[in-house]
Structures are given as structure tokens and as C-alpha cells.
Amino acid sequence: MNHPTHTLRDEHQVILKVLDCFEAALRRARDESVVTQEEFEPFVGFFRDFADRCHHCKEEDRLFPCLERCGMPHEHGPIAVMLHEHQIGRAHVRAIAAALPGANSGDEEAIKDVLREGRAFIELLRNHIMKEDHVLFQMADDMIPDAERTRLADEYAQADGQKENRVSLVQYRGLAMELCARYGIAPPSTAGAG
Ligand SMILES: [Fe+2]
Numbered sequence: 001m002n003h004p005t006h007t008l009r010d011e012h013q014v015i016l017k018v019l020d021c022f023e024a025a026l027r028r029a030r031d032e033s034v035v036t037q038e039e040f041e042p043f044v045g046f047f048r049d050f051a052d053r054c055h056h057c058k059e060e061d062r063l064f065p066c067l068e069r070c071g072m073p074h075e076h077g078p079i080a081v082m083l084h085e086h087q088i089g090r091a092h093v094r095a096i097a098a099a100l101p102g103a104n105s106g107d108e109e110a111i112k113d114v115l116r117e118g119r120a121f122i123e124l125l126r127n128h129i130m131k132e133d134h135v136l137f138q139m140a141d142d143m144i145p146d147a148e149r150t151r152l153a154d155e156y157a158q159a160d161g162q163k164e165n166r167v168s169l170v171q172y173r174g175l176a177m178e179l180c181a182r183y184g185i186a187p188p189s190t191a192g193a194g
């Protein structure tokens, strides 16, 4: 039987690659002091729709409640830390989106905001994914019983099957491949799976 975290680990690989592309875009923006909406809006869309709405919601609405049913506390420990980091990540993406129009017009403060918030977001999300892959998901794979595994797999499939999510998943996995080609990043080996 599949590990209950298989789909989430697969999505992490796609997110990590887009973070690599985002880092390359920020590096170029810093060197040239130029931030365009055309270049950065697709990243904001990916982080909001794929990383947050499709991926984080699978964790918040399905995996974490499942772990709580298995006895993991909600208010403290790994779940509380992960939920808090999701909130911080959302704040960074909001700040990037808010600064983009000004940065696009050449406002130096807005360009600095995009660069600072972007770098902070990359660091946060890489660390967050490392903690999930190596600590929380390891615990989940060990503690979730077979009956719950089946239920989780069904719930993930149901979430992905909702029309809005289905469009986003296909569209944003395609975007991840395009960005990797554009920024010279090796594409995610699992893209298209899960
Ligand atoms: Fe997470």
C-alpha cells in the first residue's frame, strides 16, 4: 500500500524546483534592479494556487486532522509549527504580490520588498518542506493505520478531482516545466505523477 504522504512528497519536488527558478529570477532581478510583473506574476500564481490551495490544503484539511485522530496534538508540536509556517508563507506571498505593481514601475523600495520577501519565502518553504519530508511525514507514515491510509488517499483524489483543482494541477505542473526550461533548472523527475 502507498505511503499516505506519497502525493505530498511528490508535490514537494515540483514546489522545490519552482523555488529554484524563483531564486534564479530574484538573482537576475537583483543584479539588474529590474522586477517585472510579467516575470514574477506566474510565480505568485503558482505559490498561491499550487503550493497553497492544492498542496497546503491537502495537509491542513486532510493529513493533519488524520494525524490528530491518531493522537498528535493540534495546539503544539509539529502540526502547530507547520500551520504557523503556512501562515508566514502566505504573508510573504501577499507582500510580494502587493509590491509587484510598484516594482514593475521601477519603484526602488518596492523592488527591495520583492527581493527581501522573495528570499525569505524561499528559505522558509525549503526548510518547511525539509521538516515535513524528514520528520512529520516520517511520523505520519509510521502512525497512520491502513484504514486511515485508504481514506486519506480517497480524500486526496477527491480534492484533486474537483474541477478547479484539476485545472490548477495540470496547468501549474506545466508551468513548473516551462520555468525550469527558462531558468536552466533540471525539471522535477516526478512531474505529472500523483
Ligand atoms: Fe506544509
Ligand SMILES: [Fe+2]
Pocket: 008, 012, 055, 056, 059, 129, 132
Ligand atoms: Fe508540504
